[in-house]
Amino acid sequence: MASSIRVRAIANGETTDVQTLIQHPMDSGFIKDDKGAFIPAHYIKELTFEHNSKPVFIADWGTAVSKDPYVKFAFKGASKGDDLKVSWIDNKGETDTATFKIQ
Amino acid sequence: MRAYRALLDFVGRAGRLLSVRFLLISLATLLLAIAPASAIADDADPAKEARAFQNYFFKKFPNVKPDDFANGPYALNEDMRRQWEEKEQFPPYEFSLEAGKELFAKPFANGKHYADCFPDSGIGIRQNYPQFDGKSGKVVTLELALNQCREANGEKAISYAGDDMAALTAYMAFTSRGKPFDIKIPDDPRALEAYEDGKRYFYTRRGQLNFSCATCHVQNPGERLRAEVLAPALGILNAMPIYRSEWGNMGTISRRFITCNSQVRGVPLEPQAEEYRNLEYFLSYVSNGLPISGPGSRP
Amino acid sequence: MRISLKTLLRIGCTMASTILAGSAALAVSTEADFRQAYAAADAAEKQAGILRNQWIVTEAALAEASRAAGKGDFDQAIAAAKEAEALAKASIFQATGEKAAWKNLEIRP
Numbered sequence: 073m074a075s076s077i078r079v080r081a082i083a084n085g086e087t088t089d090v091q092t093l094i095q096h097p098m099d100s101g102f103i104k105d106d107k108g109a110f111i112p113a114h115y116i117k118e119l120t121f122e123h124n125s126k127p128v129f130i131a132d133w134g135t136a137v138s139k140d141p142y143v144k145f146a147f148k149g150a151s152k153g154d155d156l157k158v159s160w161i162d163n164k165g166e167t168d169t170a171t172f173k174i175q
Numbered sequence: 176m177r178a179y180r181a182l183l184d185f186v187g188r189a190g191r192l193l194s195v196r197f198l199l200i201s202l203a204t205l206l207l208a209i210a211p212a213s214a215i216a217d218d219a220d221p222a223k224e225a226r227a228f229q230n231y232f233f234k235k236f237p238n239v240k241p242d243d244f245a246n247g248p249y250a251l252n253e254d255m256r257r258q259w260e261e262k263e264q265f266p267p268y269e270f271s272l273e274a275g276k277e278l279f280a281k282p283f284a285n286g287k288h289y290a291d292c293f294p295d296s297g298i299g300i301r302q303n304y305p306q307f308d309g310k311s312g313k314v315v316t317l318e319l320a321l322n323q324c325r326e327a328n329g330e331k332a333i334s335y336a337g338d339d340m341a342a343l344t345a346y347m348a349f350t351s352r353g354k355p356f357d358i359k360i361p362d363d364p365r366a367l368e369a370y371e372d373g374k375r376y377f378y379t380r381r382g383q384l385n386f387s388c389a390t391c392h393v394q395n396p397g398e399r400l401r402a403e404v405l406a407p408a409l410g411i412l413n414a415m416p417i418y419r420s421e422w423g424n425m426g427t428i429s430r431r432f433i434t435c436n437s438q439v440r441g442v443p444l445e446p447q448a449e450e451y452r453n454l455e456y457f458l459s460y461v462s463n464g465l466p467i468s469g470p471g472s473r474p
Numbered sequence: 475m476r477i478s479l480k481t482l483l484r485i486g487c488t489m490a491s492t493i494l495a496g497s498a499a500l501a502v503s504t505e506a507d508f509r510q511a512y513a514a515a516d517a518a519e520k521q522a523g524i525l526r527n528q529w530i531v532t533e534a535a536l537a538e539a540s541r542a543a544g545k546g547d548f549d550q551a552i553a554a555a556k557e558a559e560a561l562a563k564a565s566i567f568q569a570t571g572e573k574a575a576w577k578n579l580e581i582r583p
Contacts, residue, residue: 078269
């Protein structure tokens, strides 16, 4: 099964620019299905980016974030070739994690 | 006084020369005016109409490069373009595109594949659809062709507005990216009739809101409808299927036609209804020459 | 001039019976009346369907008419059915008019 996490991390001098696309339904719990029943809330609660085992970006999410979320941020202190580890955990306790090389 | 007399002389002489010709011309005009309707329809020139259609938009938006019309509202709004270009680095349709590639490669129960139903194994052919099928006498869209392929191989048809059809057409569009629309109207009165029917549908007002497709996409491209920027009709199918943020997923041409109908409070027709196929035929034909930009993403 | 009690009574009775008659007429919206109104609306909507030009609001009004009738509120049901009929007829008018009017929007060479 393909990972739900897609990352593009590019080192630009001091700064590393990171873009991420995560496949997740991010159901708010307010939407009804065809039969009129509420689709239960199912959303990422915490998203973490780690460089050298140190978290460089942590997102605390809730139901306001849309499906298949896209994140873009930049951080200092990394170099080309370094590893960037991305992991998330959702409200059902499901998780996913992946590691990418900074280009 | 002398000039006046010279003028009279001239008119007199010209009159004598032209009188017969004048009579013939006026007679011909009268005959044309009462000519039967079919004679006029035979003069219908879709190629000329397509050129006029394109020129209308080229004139309306002189700073837009012709090919850029395939990018819809992004060609007309700088801020939206900037956001879209950023997102294209990591497009929201990526997941659907990958799913489409897998679905396309998956064999049917009888061992055959979608590739067996299409020329060039179905790769890089999206720009040739819709096509007029002389045998059945109707317009065949890519979506219809995919389901025809399924049924010919013992599989059940899939929903025209569903995720799988969107994923499949997304993949096929992707393999044709950059290729110009190349829709043909063969020398068959039924094909011309289908084109005319699609054209008529496009310009006809419908729904309680009394809008036609043209009301938004010919008269008001670039303007806002609530929070959206309206796309020009030229090139409007080039980016299909689209990942629409409003839908939160990928949607087919069938789905878009249906939702456009209900948005003007008209009861939508069935997916792949004859009117819809003819509409797609017309809209694709008048965008001939513009590149396929699908799959696309829209707000 | 003093109005006699008899006259007053007579006037009062006339008024009362008029009012009673009036409300009696209103109260006589029967299921039969509803069925007639609904049939007319339904026929018009079917005609609009043949013209491939039905409106969502017409369907909603028809559904509202059925719903109200199901609850026994025939006054409301008839009102909704009449609204549906008017909407259906408007959509027919639109389709008929557009048969020629569409050309006004056409981009021509």
